[in-house]
Amino acid sequence: MALISQSPRQHASIRSAPTRGGGSMRRRRRRKQIRLLALLAIALGVAGVVWISTGRSSDAGGVEPATIAAERETEPETRVAAATSQAETPRPSRPLPEADRPVSRPSTTRTPDPASVVTMGRSPAAEPTPRQTAPAASEPERRPEQRPQQQSSRPTERSEPAPAQSTIAASPERSTRTTATTSAAPVREMIRQAADMAARNRPVQAREIYNRALLDQRTTHSDRAMIRERMAELNETLIFSPTVVDGDAFTERYRVQSGDTLVRIVNRQKLAIDWRLLQRVNRMDNPSRLRVDQSLKIVRGPFHAVVSKSEFRMDVYAGPVPEVDARGRIVNSGHAPTFIRSFPVGLGEYGSTPVGAWLVRPNNKVINPAWTNPRTNESFAANDPNNPIGDRWIGLDGIDENTRSLSGYGIHGTIEPDSIGREMSMGCIRLLDGDVELIYELLAEGESIVHVVP
Template identity: 45%
Template sequence: MVLSSQSIRSDGRRMMSSDGRKIRRRGWKLFALLGLVIVFGWVGWRFFGTSSEVPANEIRTNDVAEKVDVSQGNSLMEIPTVTIEADSATAKIAPKATNTVIGEANANQNVIGDPTPNANQKQSVNAAQQSAQQTVQQSATATNEHISTPEEIASANSALQAALTLADTDPVAARAILTRLLDGSATTTADRLRAYEAINKLNAVLTFSERVLANDPYAKQYTVKEGDSLSNIRKAQHLDCEWRFLQRINHLSNERSIRIGQVLKTPTGSFHGEVHKSEFRLNIFEGDGPDRVMVASYPISLGEFNSTPTGAFAIRPRSKLIDPEWRNPRTGQHFQSNDPANPIGERWIGLKGIEPHNKDFEGYGIHGTTDIASIGKQASMGCVRMLPQDVEVVYELLTEPNSIVTIAP
């Protein structure tokens, strides 16, 4: 005989067992749905999410902090407490003697006016240059597809030969011819490579040495006066470059090594950049308009999946950093300042879009890299990567607010 209380308990257990199975089934479904959301969310973030590579320093810093080294007597306001902004970061330049003969000035074409690298650095740089050159040879053909006549190609080749002939007798004129040649498109891939090599060789003397040629409109001389410093000279002469560039081209061992009566070379124009994505190159120009001249050409790396945006960009205010901290926006890994493993290297130049189609782009910049093999490839999160010694020079040349960087397909 079954008691009524037993029947009720039995029914209750059956109901609880049935409800439990339903809850478990719903739980597994919710768990599976949550897993799919996480997987698709990660994939979307990884490939379509933010490409911001802005260093932590740039986000946090509002004020420039400088200190005076009282142990050095007449100390300059160029010694930083932190590595944050152009005039408040410690220069790391070990100038070397520059060859004064144009034919010998290209010992290291892509390291114009930079310290001589050691054997391992030379091997890494040479490997990167070879990789970049191969990439240019493969991709620059696209730039020249619209060449219509053999006559145009022949004319461009004649201009190249004329520039090479003038290199020893009138390097200023030769540089102007090569600039116009590289500004155009009626050149073969081989001729463009020869022109880039030649213009870097010329500028090793015209731009990156202490020599001033009488017919060069983009260089002048300044005589040091009592109380001068490189920073003061830059400001008083309204020079559109960093004071470190004056140190570099005048081969000064440090910023305090100037003396009264010393004659220094100074530039006269503003510097601008042009990125040619099809060639994986960043070209630096001095001056504006049709009379501008190319002063350097560097191999670069660009954004994976063709993610580097195009158009005109200004230097974002107060964005230039030396030895920046950086947090990888994809992995969250944090790199402290002066960390040799920091993927963005020791220089950061923030960019800000100034055209309607790119004005909302943030987080892009020009920076160094520890991945030398990536030069000449699409490998970054959208930024322009450069060899460490190359980005140091570009950092000294591009200034806010006058420099413009144009990124072309």
């Protein structure tokens, strides 16, 4: 009789039981492994993302490029300076100014452009000279770069800065103006005395003292400008007003006689002025209405002019002809002329107004002149509003070795007010319309001298 344990069904159940249990265990292990792999993959992914984002943020911060730039830019310097032991701290400070000036950077890392080699005559070894002004350059680095320059391409390198030196040497008066800030003590004392005389209503004495200070070579440029302004104010009363001040050597009272006209008064009294000046200073609306025994103020000339090309200014003087030295300064030889007033002028293009002495040509002062352009042959009739020389012409004759052979020059007005203070004429001296009218009345034909100085 078979036992229960020996029945086929029982054996089957017994054999199949461990098989089911073993499969489920394997499945559980695989699931755990998959979960671990998934977690590991997720962890690796997160780590990768963090690493990539950290690398990008460090790139965006600009620290490494700045360091690289510092190393690249300082690399040529370390070659010249023989690899000094300074590290990390000076490097970031050097490239920062250079980064703001990309134009100067090639001079430290590249050879010079062909154009600079041609104009300057420098070799690549001599090119680093511009780095002398760069803030990143240090003194030890400058010295080895300058020495090769002094030995190579010396003639062409010397010739390059020459224009700047010649420009300074060509204007010694301007250079002294910048250094001399105050006039000498005697000049300052004269200015003080003149101001005191003016305050005490003694304009003739004030003008005399101011004039001595103006012609003193120790007076600074700024003080001369101030003196000219003060003297012009005094002369508005002394010369150009109806008032006659006692002691003034250039004005006096005149009693009109029977048959007098302003022209006759000027000629008989030998005033060496234009009769219109008498009309101006006496405030006469109608110059033909003169009364016998009428009191008039008369002004005695001649007047002379000094034109400064560098200052674009005409200074008018009364009395003797001004003596001008080689530098264009008026020499006070004891009996000096008296300054009257200044006028701004326009001059010839490209410096074409000739330097030298001129005489106001006899019978060559014209009101509303007709004029023909010598370059284009275009003609302008009298009273033409488009006439470039305006409504006054004062012809000039050269009287020294520089001007004697020249002709066609003169003083005139302009229809281009903006040309005053500039070089735009064909060589003549231009003035504003109101100024040229007064100059026309002051300068006398055959007597007034005009000096044109540098």
